[in-house]
Amino acid sequence: MELISHDILIIGGGLAGLRAALEVKKAGKDVAILSKVHPLRSHSVAAQGGINAALGNAPAPVKDSRENHAFDTIKGSDYLADQDAVEILCREGIDRVIELEHWGTLFSRTEDGKIAQRPFGGAGFPRACYAADRTGHNLLHVLYEQVTGLRIPVYEEWYALSLVVDEGRCMGILGLHFFEGKIIPFHAKAVLLATGGYGRIYLRSTNAVINTGSGCYLAYRAGVPLEDMEFVQFHPTSLYGTNILITEAARGEGGYLINAKGGRFMERYAPNLLELGPRDIVARGIQTEIDQGYGFEGGYVYLDLRHLGKEKIMDRLPGIRQIAIDFAGIDPILEPIPVQPAQHYSMGGITTNLDGETSLPGLFAAGECACVSVHGANRLGGNSLLETLVFGSRAGRKAVQKVEKEKQSIDKGIFQKRWKEFQSDLKEVLEGKGEESCFLLRDEMKALMTSQVGIFRKESDLLTARERVEKLKERLKKVGIKQKDLAFNHELVKYLELEGMLHLAEVIVEGALARKESRGSHFRLDYPDRDDQHWLRHTLAFKTLDGPRLEYKKVTITNYPPEKRTY
Amino acid sequence: MKFKIQSSKFKVLTLRIKRFQREKDPPQWIETFQVEPKKGMNLLEGLLRIQDEQDGTLSFRYSCRGAVCGSCAMQVNGKLILACRTSVENLLGKPVFIEPLPYFPIIRDLIVDMSIFFDHYRKIEPYLHGKPVSSHLEYIMEEKERKEIDPYIQCILCGICFGSCPAFIRDPQFLGPAMLAKAYRFLADSRDYRFEEILGDVNDHKGVWGCNTVFRCVKVCPKEVPPTHAIVKMRGKILKYRLTSLFSRFLSLSHRIG
Numbered sequence: 001m002e003l004i005s006h007d008i009l010i011i012g013g014g015l016a017g018l019r020a021a022l023e024v025k026k027a028g029k030d031v032a033i034l035s036k037v038h039p040l041r042s043h044s045v046a047a048q049g050g051i052n053a054a055l056g057n058a059p060a061p062v063k064d065s066r067e068n069h070a071f072d073t074i075k076g077s078d079y080l081a082d083q084d085a086v087e088i089l090c091r092e093g094i095d096r097v098i099e100l101e102h103w104g105t106l107f108s109r110t111e112d113g114k115i116a117q118r119p120f121g122g123a124g125f126p127r128a129c130y131a132a133d134r135t136g137h138n139l140l141h142v143l144y145e146q147v148t149g150l151r152i153p154v155y156e157e158w159y160a161l162s163l164v165v166d167e168g169r170c171m172g173i174l175g176l177h178f179f180e181g182k183i184i185p186f187h188a189k190a191v192l193l194a195t196g197g198y199g200r201i202y203l204r205s206t207n208a209v210i211n212t213g214s215g216c217y218l219a220y221r222a223g224v225p226l227e228d229m230e231f232v233q234f235h236p237t238s239l240y241g242t243n244i245l246i247t248e249a250a251r252g253e254g255g256y257l258i259n260a261k262g263g264r265f266m267e268r269y270a271p272n273l274l275e276l277g278p279r280d281i282v283a284r285g286i287q288t289e290i291d292q293g294y295g296f297e298g299g300y301v302y303l304d305l306r307h308l309g310k311e312k313i314m315d316r317l318p319g320i321r322q323i324a325i326d327f328a329g330i331d332p333i334l335e336p337i338p339v340q341p342a343q344h345y346s347m348g349g350i351t352t353n354l355d356g357e358t359s360l361p362g363l364f365a366a367g368e369c370a371c372v373s374v375h376g377a378n379r380l381g382g383n384s385l386l387e388t389l390v391f392g393s394r395a396g397r398k399a400v401q402k403v404e405k406e407k408q409s410i411d412k413g414i415f416q417k418r419w420k421e422f423q424s425d426l427k428e429v430l431e432g433k434g435e436e437s438c439f440l441l442r443d444e445m446k447a448l449m450t451s452q453v454g455i456f457r458k459e460s461d462l463l464t465a466r467e468r469v470e471k472l473k474e475r476l477k478k479v480g481i482k483q484k485d486l487a488f489n490h491e492l493v494k495y496l497e498l499e500g501m502l503h504l505a506e507v508i509v510e511g512a513l514a515r516k517e518s519r520g521s522h523f524r525l526d527y528p529d530r531d532d533q534h535w536l537r538h539t540l541a542f543k544t545l546d547g548p549r550l551e552y553k554k555v556t557i558t559n560y561p562p563e564k565r566t567y
Numbered sequence: 568m569k570f571k572i573q574s575s576k577f578k579v580l581t582l583r584i585k586r587f588q589r590e591k592d593p594p595q596w597i598e599t600f601q602v603e604p605k606k607g608m609n610l611l612e613g614l615l616r617i618q619d620e621q622d623g624t625l626s627f628r629y630s631c632r633g634a635v636c637g638s639c640a641m642q643v644n645g646k647l648i649l650a651c652r653t654s655v656e657n658l659l660g661k662p663v664f665i666e667p668l669p670y671f672p673i674i675r676d677l678i679v680d681m682s683i684f685f686d687h688y689r690k691i692e693p694y695l696h697g698k699p700v701s702s703h704l705e706y707i708m709e710e711k712e713r714k715e716i717d718p719y720i721q722c723i724l725c726g727i728c729f730g731s732c733p734a735f736i737r738d739p740q741f742l743g744p745a746m747l748a749k750a751y752r753f754l755a756d757s758r759d760y761r762f763e764e765i766l767g768d769v770n771d772h773k774g775v776w777g778c779n780t781v782f783r784c785v786k787v788c789p790k791e792v793p794p795t796h797a798i799v800k801m802r803g804k805i806l807k808y809r810l811t812s813l814f815s816r817f818l819s820l821s822h823r824i825g
Contacts, residue, residue: 037628037630037636037638038638040636040637040723040724041628041630041631041636041637041638042630042636043630043631043636045631045635045636045723046631046633046635046636095702095703098702098703098704098705101705101706102695102697102700102702102705102706102758103694103695103697104694104695104697104753104756104758104759106713106716106717106720106756107705107713108710108713109708109709109710109713111710112707113707113708113709113710114705114707115705132717134635134721137635137721137723138720141720142694142695145693145694145695146694148688148689148693148694149692149693149694179674179675208630208631208632208633208636209615209629209630209631209632210629210630241606241607242607242609242632242633244632244633245633319635322634323633323634326634326652327607327609327633327652328607437619437620438619439619439620481623482623483623483624485590488624488626488675490618490623490624490625490626491623
């Protein structure tokens with residue numbers, strides 16, 4: 001049995017993973033990245049509108065500050081974010097953004113040549129630094145360039161199948177070399193999960209096809225709790241038809257939302273900020289219009305940019321113009337864009353402390369798959385890219401410190417044992433009868449989550465969802481895999497990913513059922529108010545044989561006492 | 568209405584896919600699949616449906632499905648495209664021939680080995696070699712300069728330009744359109760201290776002088792990156808640099824004679 005060893009192994013090659021890898025490499029440690037796709041194909045590349053940092057570059061009556069950024073983020077989170085984490089995000093974020101500029105990010109510029117900043121939802125200042133509307137693309141390519149320069153090895157097109165845990169400590173992983181069809185164990189003194197979100201649990205999602213939440217499931221299966229998973233962000237504006245993201249920057253630059261009656265409607269939902277309300281409120285606004293019959297046939301409203309003029313659209317929003325042309329045959333200079341809300345982001349994830357450490361020694365997490373928590377019940381636009389950089393680098397730094405103290409000898413026997421166990425589990429899966437088809441179960445799960453566990457929730461829907469997810473889990477056992485060879489076994493990978501997704505769906509449903517209040521993205525029609533007395537607390541879900549066991553954890557409040565949230 | 572596919576209900580999508588699976592005998596064959604189109608469907612969705620419903624072994628790369636990640640480059644009826652960006656609306660009726668990206672070794676079906684592509688990427692040292700700057704402040708850059716660089720950083724490294732490049736076909740050591748565009752991106756960036764280094768690296772037939780300037784890369788790029796423009800600009804800079812250094816040598820020589 002071959003065994004690969006690194007000081008620190010990072011799973012996932014998006015922004016959080018690459019930023020963490022750079023931190024580790026610069027500290028002189030041996031680091032490698034393992035990713036199921038080439039790092040440049042990671043979903044970070046699709047981020048559009050911007051990255052927040054209180055640089056104060058945009059003209060405003062008073063200068064922006066990190067305290068303002070923290071306040072907006074905490075209010076945006078509906079007071080569920082841990083405020084110490086948010087303060088770190090807003091403080092260290094400034095340096096991380098400057099650093100990315102120094103590494104070559106081509107940010108758009110102000111008249112005096114500084115990084116330009118634009119207004120974003122739920123923010124009191126123009127704070128989102130941007131590279132036209134391709135901010136994620138720019139940041140990811142720049143980080144990959146740095147990774148290339150430092151010659152950090154990348155295991156491309158490998159899957160992480162499971163964590164290897166021994167005596168309460170993460171020792172490494174089992175990796176699948178997809179092209180060779182070999183399962184090879186990796187030993188690492190620290191493993192960092194940076195695997196992104198699970199958007200593909202939903203039928204309507206802005207996420208890449210690869211976003212299956214596999215890292216969350218790896219941790220959950222190993223006994224690490226998942227936090228606040230019921231908080232699922234629905235982006236207000238995804239392109240009708242394909243649900244490709246149409247950036248919030250379109251509204252930041254002045255775009256209007258228009259219903260089928262031809263009028264702007266956000267005044268009814270966010271009287272002051274209108275289209276630039278936070279995402280949960282704007283998404284609910286759009287969905288309400290559609291549900292009340294003021295949407296267009298098929299369920300969408302218009303995002304109208306025409307009044308911005310050709311020049312501004314070409315300069316600030318060229319990417320979404322291209323997307324609208326390519327995927328809907330519409331030029332936003334001439335016509336409004338049909339949009340509808342779609343799943344976009346997971347506020348919840350693997351519970352970590354402020355340094356990316358999980359409850360399992362040797363295991364770290366950062367980025368969307370983690371929950372620090374800086375986003376609480378609703379993330380503000382422009383904060384997710386920031387989180388990847390700030391907490392990716394912090395997790396990398398902490399992992400280095402831990403590894404330095406570590407004098408671990410490799411016990412090959414453990415890997416041998418886990419390898420054998422996994423092979424025999426796999427044998428069972430490969431010998432399945434094939435009474436069910438993986439893709440049908442997957443499509444059922446997606447439709448179920450979008451219809452029953454979406455923007456508006458209620459007990460009866462959630463109970464239906466609970467029952468049907470349970471059944472889907474049962475039916476999954478009857479799925480057969482025709483191909484027996486492990487090389488290029490798409491069927492097997494899809495099966496394993498679906499297994500994980502069903503468990504995550506179950507956690508989302510249970511958390512949503514239990515939380516009898518409305519907060520941020522979690523809106524219960526049967527409990528429409530926020531209830532701080534009972535629910536100002538984080539949900540923790542632990543895996544048991546009978547499904548998730550829920551516990552709760554205090555929210556850290558520092559300087560921003562919870563208030564009524566109006567915009 | 569935009570979202571209706573007129574009369575497509577009666578047509579199916581017929582894909583003739585060039586297959587390659589090393590372990591099979593013969594390893595290469597052409598296979599025909601039929602998919603019932605749905606409204607607004609793109610080619611990547613069609614391929615995913617085949618993989619789900621008809622042949623789980625059909626291999627191809629994908630990720631974002633929004634033409635930003637660069638995974639799904641392939642050849643459709645001889646044209647180089649991103650599958651996700653290609654609507655099936657205009658492909659219905661007649662069989663559509665699908666092949667992998669040309670000139671790269673095939674790994675399996677539509678997946679090609681892009682090692683040489685990323686080897687060339689590494690050759691140009693594609694990371695900013697920054698001039699000294701205060702650690703707490705950004706470099707000052709004018710919008711004019713950003714706009715000069717901007718078209719070249721749109722590149723998603725999908726490999727389509729290599730598949731269309733006669734110079735790369737002739738000589739695989741040719742750095743290729745995407746990489747020369749990237750080299751220019753750093754050359755034009757005032758934050759990067761390199762100038763002679765970059766021009767030196769591209770100043771031969773593996774670099775800017777290998778290009779046929781037939782603009783095929785510009786034409787096929789799904790992100791409207793114009794590599795040939797970068798190449799022509801770098802040629803100009805090299806010639807100008809040669810002239811000025813010749814001129815200054817001449818000046819110092821005549822000075823000494825004088």
